[in-house]
Structure formats: structure tokens, C-alpha cells
Amino acid sequence: xxxxxxxxxxxxxxxxxxxxxxxxxxxxxxxxxxxxxxxxxxxxxxxxxxxxxxxxxxxxxxxxxxxxxxxxxxxxxxxxxxxxxxxxxxxxxxxxxxxxxxxxxxxxxxxxxxxxxxxxxxxxxxxxxxxxxxxxxxxxxxxxxxxxxxxxxxxxxxxxxxxxxxxxxxxxxxxxxxxxxxxxxxxxxxxxxxxxxxxxxxxxxxxxxxxxxxxxxxxxxxxxxxxxxxxxxxxxxxxxxxxxxxxxxxxxxxxxxxxxxxxxxxxxxxxxxx
Amino acid sequence: xxxxxxxxxxxxxxxxxxxxxxxxxxxxxxxxxxxxxxxxxxxxxxxxxxxxxxxxxxxxxxxxxxxxxxxxxxxxxxxxxxxxxxxxxxxxxxxxxxxxxxxxxxxxxxxxxxxxxxxxxxxxxxxxxxxxxxxxxxxxxxxxxxxxxxxxxxxxxxxxxxxxxxxxxxxxxxxxxxxxxxxxxxxxxxxxxxxxxxxxxxxxxxxxxxxxxxxxxxxxxxxxxxxxxxxxxxxxxxxxxxxxxxxxxxxxxxxxxxxxxxxxxxxxxxxxxxxxxxxxxxxxxxxx
Numbered sequence: 001x002x003x004x005x006x007x008x009x010x011x012x013x014x015x016x017x018x019x020x021x022x023x024x025x026x027x028x029x030x031x032x033x034x035x036x037x038x039x040x041x042x043x044x045x046x047x048x049x050x051x052x053x054x055x056x057x058x059x060x061x062x063x064x065x066x067x068x069x070x071x072x073x074x075x076x077x078x079x080x081x082x083x084x085x086x087x088x089x090x091x092x093x094x095x096x097x098x099x100x101x102x103x104x105x106x107x108x109x110x111x112x113x114x115x116x117x118x119x120x121x122x123x124x125x126x127x128x129x130x131x132x133x134x135x136x137x138x139x140x141x142x143x144x145x146x147x148x149x150x151x152x153x154x155x156x157x158x159x160x161x162x163x164x165x166x167x168x169x170x171x172x173x174x175x176x177x178x179x180x181x182x183x184x185x186x187x188x189x190x191x192x193x194x195x196x197x198x199x200x201x202x203x204x205x206x207x208x209x210x211x212x213x214x215x216x217x218x219x220x221x222x223x224x225x226x227x228x229x230x231x232x233x234x235x236x237x238x239x240x241x242x243x244x245x246x247x248x249x250x251x252x253x254x255x256x257x258x259x260x261x262x263x264x265x266x267x268x269x270x271x272x273x274x
Numbered sequence: 275x276x277x278x279x280x281x282x283x284x285x286x287x288x289x290x291x292x293x294x295x296x297x298x299x300x301x302x303x304x305x306x307x308x309x310x311x312x313x314x315x316x317x318x319x320x321x322x323x324x325x326x327x328x329x330x331x332x333x334x335x336x337x338x339x340x341x342x343x344x345x346x347x348x349x350x351x352x353x354x355x356x357x358x359x360x361x362x363x364x365x366x367x368x369x370x371x372x373x374x375x376x377x378x379x380x381x382x383x384x385x386x387x388x389x390x391x392x393x394x395x396x397x398x399x400x401x402x403x404x405x406x407x408x409x410x411x412x413x414x415x416x417x418x419x420x421x422x423x424x425x426x427x428x429x430x431x432x433x434x435x436x437x438x439x440x441x442x443x444x445x446x447x448x449x450x451x452x453x454x455x456x457x458x459x460x461x462x463x464x465x466x467x468x469x470x471x472x473x474x475x476x477x478x479x480x481x482x483x484x485x486x487x488x489x490x491x492x493x494x495x496x497x498x499x500x501x502x503x504x505x506x507x508x509x510x511x512x513x514x515x516x517x518x519x520x521x522x523x524x525x526x527x528x529x530x531x532x533x534x535x536x537x538x539x540x541x542x543x544x545x546x547x548x549x550x551x552x553x554x555x556x557x558x559x560x561x562x
Contacts, residue, residue, distance in 0.1 A: 164382075164384075166380050166382060166384040167384055167386060169352075169354050169372075169378070169380070169384065170378070170380060170384040170385075170386075171397070171401070172353075172354065172372040173352050173353075173354070173372050173373075173374075173376065173377060173378040173455075174374060174377070174397055174398035174401055174445070174446075174449050175372075175373060175374025175398060175401055175402060175449065176398075176401040180401050184386065184397070184401070185386065188386070188388050189388075191388075263388075266387075266388055266429065267387050267388050
């Protein structure tokens, strides 16, 4: 009892001194009951072990895949694809979003088409992309780019439309032209919305890259997970799920979210506590 | 309809009577502005054949009831809006669009939230392609002029309303315009700050070769600041009258003016006009 309370005390003190550690615990908190429930289900032997291995089997399988198979190489390939596709989607989304956001004519002309293309979705295009581009990285990158494009496009457009008109007017009365209005006012003004769009898009992009790899690639996290199915290695599939989820969480929490908060803060908008 | 024809005839005679065009720094020549109301789709006339002239280096106040089209008039001079009829000449040239020669200080500051005070003040110079060192030097000078030394690296949201408006004034001045247009710039700050800003603006203007056009709905502010005050009618706006303010500049401080009989007389006279024009909000004892 005293030992337990001493541990608790030291833990609490440690957390108070290190806010990032406290944040880590807060974020990991919900995983504890989830894993516990999983362990209980396994102990109750509702399904055979081969259907649902114990939680402890996952780190074991992870160690095996890292040492005996080329898991890091597969993951790097996936990261490359999702990054390349994400950046392409970001570039295209900002470009078209800025064009549609600054021109009423283009807005009216393209809005319906873009809504339609979003509804079709990257999975609907995938067979066509394969025919056009083949079973290769380019097809996967294209599919991810398609996914990331829409949230970035809508973020850019909405962000630009939300910039107060007087800011553009102030640049005009200082002697600026349309180019200055775009670079000094509209794009910086839309930046928080663009980053939010990119965050949402990359969240979708991670799902897309795994799926596209399952259907197209010979290498990659999605491939590893899909192949494990034919060997009935549920533990390998679980490793893939954990790795994909953790990679996304790390990217989001340590890169995208701080970037978003920073722009929103600097831009003078009230930061909402998350 | 007959009424509006009569006004045009009146404008024509008024135009005959004005000085040659090059004698005025700013000339409103029968300016009419109409726009389509976004909600009703109706065609509305905000300004109706307005003719007036503003001299070089003059501090010219435009006074009128709220919503009478005062801001529209400034936007027309700035070139952000185009007159439906008539023309505006600045320095003898017809206004065709916005330009750096006519700086505009907006009521809501219009500073870039993602730029520091220094970057905001230097914005016009940056647009013109001036080098970073020179920009910084000029910005520092104008930040000093408006009394904001030490705030160079702050962002607008870290400043009070009065400080933001100082930054906006510094930004306009740093761009060295011929004409500074000011759209109720002190309407959103508290009374004390406003009095200080009014005195500082007069000081800055006296040191410069600027022509200032200052729009306000506040009688005291117009008398305190202006060489002349143009009173506008309610919509559609026309010139009601132009009143010279004959109080010498050196006697214009708030400490003295409150007891000055000339100030009281002007305030009474202009206040009466404003009340007859139907603006209940014009108050004699309100500086803002």
C-alpha cells in the first residue's frame, strides 16, 4: 500500500515537472482499457488464438518483422508514397483553391465539377489510374494526391473568402496590385484554413495509401498487412495497424497540430484548447 | 425626377464658380455614386452630384450623419470605388484606381494580423521593392513618430485599439503619400485615447506637407482637427455647407478649447445643422 502510494506520488511529481509526459499519458490513457478488454476477450477464449492473438503477441511479431523481415524498409516506402502524394495534393489544392477563391467566374464554373469529383472519390478512380499508370508508385501517389487535394482545396477557397475585404483594400491603397493582394493578404490569411485542410487530408491520405498498396504494390505497409492474411498471421496484420496508427499520431501531434496552433495563434485568432 | 434635374443644374453652376482645376489638391466634380443593394436588388444613390474642392496641405474634415456616404466618398478618392457620374481629380489627375499617392487609414485599422508592427509599417515600401535595411530604417522612424518605440516586434492582436490605429497611421505615412484619407479612424477607441490621438495627429500633420481628408460623425472632432469642415446631407449625400474653422492651430488643445467661446460658437452652430439634418446621435459634449 505504502509502496503503491510512493510510486503514485513519484509518478505525479514526475508528470507535474514534465508537461509533455503528462500529455503523453493523457493521450495514451484511453488505450489502457481497450488493451485490457482485448486481453480479457483472449483469456475467455471466445475465438481461437489464430483469429485473435493476445496483445503481447504484437510486440513479439513487431520484433520479428523488424529483425527477420524488412519492416522498416516497407514502412519507409509507405511514408515516401504518402508524403509525395500529400505534397502533390497540397500544391494542387492550394493552386486551384486560390484560383477559385479569387475569381467569381471560376468559382461558378468549377464548383459543381469539383463537388462531383469529390463524390466519385479516389477509390472510384483507382481502376482507371491503374490502367493509365500501371502497378507502380506513381499510381499510389496519384491516388493519395487525389485524396489530399479536396480538403486542401476547400480549405484554401474558404480561407481566402473569409479574409476581410479591408485587408486587400489596404494593400491596394499602399500601391500594391493583385499579385501583392494574393501573396501579402489572401494566401497568408488563408494559411490556417489551408493547414487545417492539409491535416484532414493527410488523415484520409494514410488510409488511402494502405488501401492502394493492398491493391497495387509489391512493397509497403499495406502489402505486408495484406500478405499476412494469406499466411493467417493476424499478429502481423495487427502490427501493421499499430504502426500505421502510431505513425499518423506522431506526425499529427508533433508536426501538423503544432503548425496549425502556431499559425492560428500568430494570426491572432483565439486558440481553442484541445 | 424634376428635383434631381434641378440639382444637376445647380451642380453645373457650382462647377463654373470653382477655382481652376490645378489650384485644388482634390476636386470633386459632380460626383454621383450609385450601387445595387445586395438584398433588395434596388439601385440606390449614395452620393448625388457632389462638388467640392480641397486645398493643398489642408486638413479637411467631412462631417455627416451616420450612413450618409462619407466613407464612400473617401473610397472614391482612394480609387477603391468608381463614381457613377462625374469625376475626382487629385493633383490635377483624374482618379482611375487605387495608388500609393493616396493613403487610406481605415476605421477598423486593417493591419495584417500575421505581420509585426515593423512589417506592417514597412508594407508599402516592401510592395515598392525597397531593400530590407532601408525599409527597417524608415519603419523605425515612423514607429518613433507615432510613439510606439519598443513595440516593433509585437503583433497587432497584442496591441490596444489606440496603438493599432497608431500603427495604421505610421504605415500610411511611411509610404509617403500626398494625401492621407482617414475614415473615422478614432471612432473605436476610448475618449481619453482619442483626445491624445487627435492632438498627435495635428502635430504630425503640421510637420508634414500632407493633405488630410478626415471623415467623422463627431462635431467636436471635426472642429478640433479641421481647417474647414464640409457638412454632408443625409442620403443621397450632397454638400450642405463648408465651414471654415478660424481658431488658430496653436490654440487648439483640449485643455483650452473646452473654455474657448469660438469653439462653443462653432460647436453650437454645427451641432444645430447636424440636428436639423436628422442625426440624433450628434452630441455636443461627446468627443467621439
